[in-house]
Amino acid sequence: MGEIKDIVRKLVRKYKTSDPYELADYLNIIVLIDNLDESIRGYFHYFKRNKIIHINSKLSDKDKRIVLAHELGHAVLHPRLNIIFMEHNTYFVKSKYEYEANKFAAELLIDDCDIKDIRYESASYIAATLGVNEELVKYKIILK
Ligand SMILES: [Zn+2]
Numbered sequence: 301m302g303e304i305k306d307i308v309r310k311l312v313r314k315y316k317t318s319d320p321y322e323l324a325d326y327l328n329i330i331v332l333i334d335n336l337d338e339s340i341r342g343y344f345h346y347f348k349r350n351k352i353i354h355i356n357s358k359l360s361d362k363d364k365r366i367v368l369a370h371e372l373g374h375a376v377l378h379p380r381l382n383i384i385f386m387e388h389n390t391y392f393v394k395s396k397y398e399y400e401a402n403k404f405a406a407e408l409l410i411d412d413c414d415i416k417d418i419r420y421e422s423a424s425y426i427a428a429t430l431g432v433n434e435e436l437v438k439y440k441i442i443l444k
Contacts, residue, residue, distance in 0.1 A: 304400060307376065308407040318408055320368040324353065329375050331368065333357045341387040342367040344374040351375045362431055366405060373404030406432075406439035415440060 312318045315326045324331045329351040336342070336356040341363070344353050353371040355364050367387060374385040377400050385397065409432050418426055419441055423434040430437075 304373075304377070304403045305407050308404060311376070312408070318411065320365055320372055320408060323408075324368065324372060324375075327351075327372075327375070329353055329372065331355065333364070339389050341389060342371055343384055343386040344371040345384045346380055346382065351379060363433075365431075366409065366433060366436065369405035369408045370401045372408065373401030377401065377404060402435065402439045406436040409436060410440045 311323060311327075315323055317323060317326075321331065331353045332355070334354045334357060336354065336358075338356075338358060340356060341359065342353065342355040344351070346352075353368060353375060355367050355371070359367060370387065371385070374397065378385070378397050381397075383397075385401070410430055414430055415426065418429060421429075423437045423441075426437045426441075427434045
């Protein structure tokens with residue numbers, strides 16, 4: 301999965317930001333904060349040549365950012381698959397695409413320098429310190 305890390309690194313270098321909202325803007329991806337059902341965190345779809353990300357307005361700002369980073373992963377890595385990538389709260393989809401989108405989000409939201417000195421702490425400590433969740437910490441550290 302070194303490839304995804306490289307893709308993220310190139311994007312961050314090109315646009316000089318790792319902020320998912322700014323990146324979406326640069327990449328002409330439409331981000332909509334919608335009043336979605338509570339069971340859905342967000343979704344990505346490709347519609348009439350538009351890349352559109354929907355995020356549930358009920359999420360906290362932190363979770364919105366995490367979901368957006370994940371959906372950006374789909375938008376960048378899986379743009380034209382003609383699948384609606386939907387993130388549910390209730391179960392975890394273990395597809396290759398979900399794995400890749402999580403890896404993308406982990407690389408985007410967790411900087412190598414920021415994690416260097418705390419990487420042997422617990423996942424919950426790292427997640428709290430860096431403002432992400434434990435799942436992304438695992439994708440960053442364990443799943444290469
Ligand atoms: Zn997904």
